[in-house]
Amino acid sequence: MPQIFTASADTRLRAIALILAAGILGGGMFIGGYMNSTYTTRIGWVQNQPVPFSHEHHVGGLGIDCRYCHTAVETSARAGLPPTHICMTCHSQIWTGAPALEPVRQSLASDKPLEWNRVARVPDYVFFNHSIHINRGVPCVECHGRVDQMPLMMQAKPFQMQWCLDCHRDPAPHLRPPDQVTRLDWTQWEADKDHEVYGKLMVKAFGIEPKHLDSCNICHR
Numbered sequence: 001m002p003q004i005f006t007a008s009a010d011t012r013l014r015a016i017a018l019i020l021a022a023g024i025l026g027g028g029m030f031i032g033g034y035m036n037s038t039y040t041t042r043i044g045w046v047q048n049q050p051v052p053f054s055h056e057h058h059v060g061g062l063g064i065d066c067r068y069c070h071t072a073v074e075t076s077a078r079a080g081l082p083p084t085h086i087c088m089t090c091h092s093q094i095w096t097g098a099p100a101l102e103p104v105r106q107s108l109a110s111d112k113p114l115e116w117n118r119v120a121r122v123p124d125y126v127f128f129n130h131s132i133h134i135n136r137g138v139p140c141v142e143c144h145g146r147v148d149q150m151p152l153m154m155q156a157k158p159f160q161m162q163w164c165l166d167c168h169r170d171p172a173p174h175l176r177p178p179d180q181v182t183r184l185d186w187t188q189w190e191a192d193k194d195h196e197v198y199g200k201l202m203v204k205a206f207g208i209e210p211k212h213l214d215s216c217n218i219c220h221r
């Protein structure tokens, strides 16, 4: 019968044990970092777009309101992306020959919508609705950040379950008058603490129930 444990077996076993331990430790560290890394939260991510549309220019520079382009945001679940003719209300007059706008002109001529690549999204099994948030005075900036400073749209917030829940369990400090939801630089109240007082009043007035807002079937229907 051959010898099972050779002289070198002990060393080899130790080496294997060491590699396994390092693997488990490293794996744990990988998962820990992975969960909160920008790879999973996607914060700061941008997409290539058919046209280099800049919110910094159009919102920050020209001061166009969100609702001019995202027309459905107050009335439906989806904010919607603007149809080409909205771009052309201006771009049939200005920058008419710009090469960057060629896809826009083609889209109008061929009646095919521009195919924007989506940046801000949740998985299909999550139910989301814009109008509910907008009508309760949850501002765009809470969820999409300072888009007026973004040359290319990027993901600003994690859009993970915990992030939704943090606000749902205590929405008061995040609320403002619904007619101010699209103002990204609205700071009027930050100084005088009116924010929290107003928020608490609105939670009462709108009948918002934070206890009810973290039940699973609110977002998973």
Ligand code: HEC
Binding pocket: 051, 052, 053, 054, 057, 058, 061, 062, 064, 069, 082, 086, 087, 088, 089, 090, 091, 094, 095, 098, 100, 101, 104
């Ligand atoms: C209310 C008028 C208006 C509308 C609507 C509008 N634009 Fe513009 N756009 C401008 C002006 C003015 C400029 C020049 C900005 C500058 O250089 O400061 C511009 C510049 C651009 C540029 C050049 C690059 C840049 O950002 O400077 C692109 C590309 C562009 N627009 C795409 C679009 C698209 C796509 C739409 C539709 C979703 C659109 N625009 C809607 C007024 C408008």
Ligand code: HEC
Binding pocket: 049, 053, 054, 055, 058, 059, 064, 065, 066, 067, 068, 069, 070, 081, 082, 116, 117, 118, 119, 120, 121, 140, 141, 144, 147, 148, 152, 153, 182, 184
């Ligand atoms: C002149 C038109 C215009 C205005 C005004 C405008 N947007 Fe947009 N928005 C677009 C276009 C076109 C896209 C698609 C291209 C892109 O992602 O940049 C877009 C994309 C977005 C997206 C990413 C959607 C996705 O999932 O890909 C968000 C979020 C957004 N806009 C928020 C806002 C907010 C908030 C405001 C107001 C503060 C605003 N936009 C004002 C035209 C506009």
Ligand code: HEC
Binding pocket: 066, 067, 070, 073, 077, 078, 079, 080, 081, 120, 121, 122, 123, 128, 130, 133, 134, 138, 139, 140, 141, 142, 143, 144, 159, 181, 182
């Ligand atoms: C409470 C958080 C929240 C607020 C407030 C909010 N959004 Fe969104 N927005 C989201 C989420 C989540 C998505 C992804 C929805 C999906 O994938 O179905 C999204 C997607 C979008 C999109 C992509 C197209 C669409 O309809 O899915 C646009 C454009 C957009 N938001 C614009 C706006 C504008 C403009 C405002 C303010 C008037 C606003 N959002 C306010 C969370 C928010």
Ligand code: HEC
Binding pocket: 122, 126, 127, 128, 129, 132, 133, 136, 138, 142, 143, 159, 160, 163, 164, 165, 167, 168, 171, 174, 206, 207, 208, 209, 213, 218, 219
């Ligand atoms: C900054 C605060 C805030 C964030 C972030 C937020 N919400 Fe909300 N959400 C609210 C408020 C306020 C209401 C209104 C509650 C009411 O009217 O009773 C609401 C209501 C809802 C409702 C409707 C509840 C009902 O009674 O039918 C859904 C669905 C919802 N949110 C999903 C989401 C999802 C999914 C996310 C994350 C992607 C999210 N919300 C992030 C504040 C927030």
Ligand code: HEC
Binding pocket: 122, 123, 126, 159, 160, 161, 164, 165, 168, 213, 214, 215, 216, 217, 218, 219, 220
């Ligand atoms: C306020 C909205 C909201 C509520 C309430 C909510 N979820 Fe979620 N849930 C989400 C979002 C958003 C995601 C997507 C997370 C992502 O893409 O990373 C998600 C993802 C999940 C997933 C997929 C795995 C994961 O963690 O990414 C499971 C399972 C889940 N939720 C279970 C639940 C259960 C069980 C409850 C009730 C205790 C619940 N959710 C309540 C918003 C919500």
